[in-house]
Amino acid sequence: MLKENKSNKKSQLLVVGSLLLIFLGFGLIFVKYYDRLSEERVEEKLIEEYFNTSVISTSTNEDIVTENKVSDSKNKESYMAILEIPTINLRKGIFSKDSKNNNVEQNVTILDESILPNENNGNVILVAHSGTGYKAFFNNLVKLSNNDIAYLYYNNSRFTYKLVNQYEVDKTGEVSIRRNTDTNTLTLITCKVDTNKQLVFIFEQYKEEF
Numbered sequence: 001m002l003k004e005n006k007s008n009k010k011s012q013l014l015v016v017g018s019l020l021l022i023f024l025g026f027g028l029i030f031v032k033y034y035d036r037l038s039e040e041r042v043e044e045k046l047i048e049e050y051f052n053t054s055v056i057s058t059s060t061n062e063d064i065v066t067e068n069k070v071s072d073s074k075n076k077e078s079y080m081a082i083l084e085i086p087t088i089n090l091r092k093g094i095f096s097k098d099s100k101n102n103n104v105e106q107n108v109t110i111l112d113e114s115i116l117p118n119e120n121n122g123n124v125i126l127v128a129h130s131g132t133g134y135k136a137f138f139n140n141l142v143k144l145s146n147n148d149i150a151y152l153y154y155n156n157s158r159f160t161y162k163l164v165n166q167y168e169v170d171k172t173g174e175v176s177i178r179r180n181t182d183t184n185t186l187t188l189i190t191c192k193v194d195t196n197k198q199l200v201f202i203f204e205q206y207k208e209e210f
Contacts, residue, residue, distance in 0.1 A: 046093050050079045050153070077101065081154040083108060083126060088140040094126065104128060108137050117152060117159045117205065123177065123185045124152060130190045130199075138190035141201055150186060150203050161186045161203035168197045175200060 079093035094110050095102040102109055108128045115122030128138040144163055152159045169175055171191065175198060179185045184205035192199050 043093060046079050047082060047091065050082055050093065080110075081152055084151040084153070085144070085148070086151075087148045088143055090137070090140065092128075092137055105135065116154065117184055117186075117208075118155050118157070121181055121184060123179060123187055125177070125187045125189065127189045131193050138188060139193075141188060141190055141199060144201060150188075152186060158209045159184070159186075159205055160207035160209070161205050163201060164204050165202040166199065168192055168199050171196050171198050178202070180204065 077095065077099065080096040080099075081094040082091065083094060084091045092108045094108055097110055097112055097114070101107055104127055108126055111125040111127060113123075114125045117124055129136045130139045130141070144166070146163050146166070148163045150161045150163070152161065165178070167178070175189055177187050177200065179187065179202050186203040186205065188201040188203070190199050191197070
């Protein structure tokens, strides 16, 4: 009888332990889901605030750029600009170059070498992750085709760009940007999943709306 009681207690402890692990697992999943939902709501609010405070109508050369630093801050200030690519249902806010939130681990990042679109022949260079996880904001860039449209909302204007070239380079910390320096461009850079390569997407501006 004593052996049976010990066996029953062990079985009960195993059941209780298994249930605790299951509840813990569900709890972690819920916390991650809640955190992601909270971040999405914050971003939606910041994008809404951006549009509410802006008046907006709805032979190549090579540049060398160095990828941006990574910082670790969750303090949110106002967006400087909004990137939108309807084909892949992408709309992300962009912080200013000197913002603590302008880092590739948290957001779409604008590189220091960028020249903003209201300057002649400028090049806006944006970087974000691909792969798995919520922060892989550029994961669907691989679905783009030449002539697809991207919008950049900045300084009370909407700048319209058309994809003209896409290519891959080795991941070395520097990226060679092959673009027409006689026109304004938008360059998007992301990693190629499961490789030591990076993908570069060159858009040329053809319209500005006020």
